[in-house]
Amino acid sequence: MWTAVWFGALSLAACGDGSSTSAADSDSGSDDALDSDGDGFGDAALGGTDCDDTDPQIHPGAPEHCDGHRNDCDDAGWTEDLGVVSLERTDGSWQALTGEWTASVSHNITEDGTVWICPGDWEVSLTLAADLALVGVGGAELTTLDAGGIGPVIRIERDGLDVRLSGLTLTGGEGIPFLVSDHHPDEYDAGGGVHCNADAALALEAVVVRENSAVLGAGALLSGCDADILQSRFEDNTSERHGGGVYLDGDSLSRFSDTDFLRNHAGFSAGAVHLNQATVTIEGGRFEANSANSGGALMVSGGEVTVRGADFAGNSAVEFGGGAIDLFTGTLWVEDTTFTDNSANTSPDGELEGRDGGAVKLSWAYPAHFSGAVFTGNAAYSGGAISADGGTLDIIDSEFRENTALELGGGVALEGSNLTVTDSLFQGNEDDGIWLYDDATADINDCGFYDHGAYDVRVGASAGSQWDDVVTATCDSEGCVE
Numbered sequence: 367m368w369t370a371v372w373f374g375a376l377s378l379a380a381c382g383d384g385s386s387t388s389a390a391d392s393d394s395g396s397d398d399a400l401d402s403d404g405d406g407f408g409d410a411a412l413g414g415t416d417c418d419d420t421d422p423q424i425h426p427g428a429p430e431h432c433d434g435h436r437n438d439c440d441d442a443g444w445t446e447d448l449g450v451v452s453l454e455r456t457d458g459s460w461q462a463l464t465g466e467w468t469a470s471v472s473h474n475i476t477e478d479g480t481v482w483i484c485p486g487d488w489e490v491s492l493t494l495a496a497d498l499a500l501v502g503v504g505g506a507e508l509t510t511l512d513a514g515g516i517g518p519v520i521r522i523e524r525d526g527l528d529v530r531l532s533g534l535t536l537t538g539g540e541g542i543p544f545l546v547s548d549h550h551p552d553e554y555d556a557g558g559g560v561h562c563n564a565d566a567a568l569a570l571e572a573v574v575v576r577e578n579s580a581v582l583g584a585g586a587l588l589s590g591c592d593a594d595i596l597q598s599r600f601e602d603n604t605s606e607r608h609g610g611g612v613y614l615d616g617d618s619l620s621r622f623s624d625t626d627f628l629r630n631h632a633g634f635s636a637g638a639v640h641l642n643q644a645t646v647t648i649e650g651g652r653f654e655a656n657s658a659n660s661g662g663a664l665m666v667s668g669g670e671v672t673v674r675g676a677d678f679a680g681n682s683a684v685e686f687g688g689g690a691i692d693l694f695t696g697t698l699w700v701e702d703t704t705f706t707d708n709s710a711n712t713s714p715d716g717e718l719e720g721r722d723g724g725a726v727k728l729s730w731a732y733p734a735h736f737s738g739a740v741f742t743g744n745a746a747y748s749g750g751a752i753s754a755d756g757g758t759l760d761i762i763d764s765e766f767r768e769n770t771a772l773e774l775g776g777g778v779a780l781e782g783s784n785l786t787v788t789d790s791l792f793q794g795n796e797d798d799g800i801w802l803y804d805d806a807t808a809d810i811n812d813c814g815f816y817d818h819g820a821y822d823v824r825v826g827a828s829a830g831s832q833w834d835d836v837v838t839a840t841c842d843s844e845g846c847v848e
């Protein structure tokens with residue numbers, strides 16, 4: 367039926383009827399050509415004005431959405447959707463958000479859907495109160511959300527939400543008050559880039575979290591929030607106290623995959639990631655040049671950490687110990703991971719207590735397990751690569767090369783701990799391969815010890831130590847000192 371009407375209009379024009387009163391022109395903004403998408407405008411290919419008659423969001427005068435299409439059919443005015451933000455609701459309708467995302471104003475998004483964010487520098491602090499995906503269409507390098515210091519860039523405080531962020535840079539965020547769980551009834555500003563304090567599911571993919579600040583978790587606070595973070599990057603975030611990159615609290619059960627932590631800093635502990643009674647899995651990724659007083663990259667204050675295939679390089683504990691990781695009660699499982707040039711405070715001056723573990727410091731680990739770990743060039747006051755004070759430590763198929771202790775235990779230093787080492791190599795650590803004292807016990811099997819300045823395995827440090835009661839070191843390769 368519509369076809370017949372259209373041919374009628376065409377025949378009028380073809381006949382050169384000068385009246386210009388065809389039905390196609392007679393009503394405002396619409397025409398009588400076939401309108402397949404029902405947006406009120408007929409198909410341009412059939413004489414109407416709708417340049418895309420398959421999409422009702424495209425027609426003359428349509429508002430511009432961040433959808434990759436020239437919505438208003440106006441060639442001259444279209445700029446590939448640069449500088450446009452739009453919410454696509456789950457029912458397929460759209461809402462323009464562009465005008466609101468300026469001057470770092472706070473906004474709530476309360477309807478489920480996808481927020482499409484086209485390239486631009488957006489000044490905004492967002493509270494997400496619905497199931498939402500936020501998609502940076504041009505990727506993180508072109509699409510920045512900047513909170514301008516008025517609060518977190520992204521804030522999630524409603525249980526049960528499912529939130530996904532991709533292709534975005536989050537910056538300029540500032541933490542907001544947060545009550546730390548467990549036995550610390552203290553409130554601190556937390557979560558500058560992302561503040562997720564809810565039983566919610568959060569996914570980040572290809573997101574850069576950069577230059578945010580807080581007291582805890584400058585890059586992100588994850589409290590009760592289960593985060594799945596993929597191919598993302600936390601860089602140059604700074605926390606006054608703990609977790610320069612991320613602070614995980616309470617029941618958070620999170621996973622970081624191929625995610626890098628670069629140059630994050632915390633004033634007290636954990637330049638990159640702080641766990642307070644939380645569980646985290648790290649698969650791949652690089653932790654580089656993060657710093658804190660203790661635990662240059664990671665601090666575990668109760669919780670479980672699994673690390674597979676990651677690289678820790680050049681992280682530092684500037685005052686105390688654990689250049690890369692400081693575990694203060696909890697479980698640590700490390701596989702196929704390198705620790706290179708990390709350091710605890712190695713200054714010869716000042717208080718020396720606690721400046722242990724150039725790469726890893728363990729206190730009451732139950733247990734710490736390393737397999738396929740390679741420690742090279744790490745340095746500390748004692749325990750150039752690893753120091754352990756209490757708990758159990760189990761090392762398989764690992765290498766310790768050219769790690770340095772200012773005092774004793776170039777490779778591994780153990781005090782009151784139980785060590786098992788199997789199929790591992792110790793070479794050129796200064797001055798000792800392994801140092802055992804104060805009720806430490808060791809079971810050393812099928813290991814190689816080479817090129818140590820002092821002892822391959824030193825048992826007891828000096829007169830008065832308690833080593834001779836309990837140490838049971840047996841070395842199968844080159845000799846061990848008893």
Ligand SMILES: [Ca+2]
Pocket residue numbers: 400401402403404405406407408409416418419420425
């Ligand atoms: Ca149409």
Ligand SMILES: [Ca+2]
Pocket residue numbers: 403405407416417418419420421422423424425
């Ligand atoms: Ca259309």
Ligand SMILES: [Ca+2]
Pocket residue numbers: 430431432433434435436437447
């Ligand atoms: Ca568009």
